Every structure is written in C-alpha cells, then in structure tokens.
Amino acid sequence: MIELHSLRPPKGSRRGRKRVGRGPGSGKGKTAGRGEKGQNSRSGGGVPAWFEGGQMPLQRRIPKRGFKNRNRVVYQVVNVCDLHVAGDEASLQSLRDAGLVRSLRRPVKILGNGEVRTAVNCSVHAVSATARAKIEAAGGSVTLLPLNE
Numbered sequence: 001m002i003e004l005h006s007l008r009p010p011k012g013s014r015r016g017r018k019r020v021g022r023g024p025g026s027g028k029g030k031t032a033g034r035g036e037k038g039q040n041s042r043s044g045g046g047v048p049a050w051f052e053g054g055q056m057p058l059q060r061r062i063p064k065r066g067f068k069n070r071n072r073v074v075y076q077v078v079n080v081c082d083l084h085v086a087g088d089e090a091s092l093q094s095l096r097d098a099g100l101v102r103s104l105r106r107p108v109k110i111l112g113n114g115e116v117r118t119a120v121n122c123s124v125h126a127v128s129a130t131a132r133a134k135i136e137a138a139g140g141s142v143t144l145l146p147l148n149e
Contacts, residue, residue, distance in 0.1 A: 073147065076101040080131050081114020083122070090122040092145075107147055116140065 021032035034041040050057060078100045086094040092108060095101045101108055110122060112130030119139035127135075127142050135142055
C-alpha cells in the first residue's frame with residue numbers, strides 16, 4: 001500500500017544536480033563554467049543583483065516623498081451597528097470574544113456606521129462623535145480608556 005513516507009517521483013522526472021569542477025570528462029571541469037579570469041570567476045566574487053556598474057543606483061536616483069509617522073496610533077475599528085453582538089456591556093474582552101476585534105493589545109475605536117439597536121455601555125479607547133451621539137441616544141454610555149492600557 002502506498003503511504004506518504006513511501007512516495008517517490010516517477011523515474012526520469014527529476015534531473016540530478018550539476019556537479020561542476022570534477023575533471024575534464026564532465027564538460028564542466030577546470031574553470032567549472034566560470035570562464036577564465038575576472039571578478040565573476042573568483043571565489044566569493046560577483047556583484048549584488050542591484051549593482052548597476054557604478055552608475056547611480058535607481059533607489060538613489062528617484063526622489064523621496066513623504067514620511068512614516070512612528071508615533072501613529074492604529075485603531076481596530078468597530079461600527080455601532082455591530083455592537084449588539086457583544087451584548088449590553090461592550091468591553092474590550094467582550095468585543096474580542098464576539099470576534100469584532102482581533103487583539104486586546106491594540107486600541108479600539110467605535111465608528112458611527114449603522115444604527116444602535118439596544119442600550120450599550122461601551123468602554124473603549126476612542127469613539128467618533130456620531131457614534132457617541134447614537135449610543136447615548138439609545139440609552140447607552142461611553143467610557144474612554146487610556147491609550148497605554
């Protein structure tokens with residue numbers, strides 16, 4: 001019976017590895033297909049793939065634009081229409097258990113897309129103005145957590 005450990009490729013479907021520098025009879029002896037002299041014939045020789053022969057390289061010729069803000073806060077967003085899934089207490093743990101956020105380490109922000117179905121008490125890191133208005137109009141409350149928590 002054929003099992004995973006006994007699988008082999010069909011005969012003739014795999015070519016053996018090329019063994020260079022193994023005598024004149026092999027066809028790749030002496031210089032091993034590297035030619036006579038020069039940078040690429042030496043051991044450890046050659047240039048990196050991005051080298052352009054001393055020409056100013058592409059990544060230095062193109063102008064640089066913009067910057068990446070290292071202090072940017074990336075929020076996990078939850079819409080108010082999804083809050084009913086987390087129950088009447090929308091804490092970080094209940095949002096995580098409901099599958100609305102992935103991580104408890106990254107901050108959570110509630111956005112105002114959709115309608116609030118029930119009164120929900122939210123404790124998150126940030127909330128938009130429209131989301132706060134919709135939650136409070138439905139009889140809920142919003143508690144903001146500190147960002148470093």
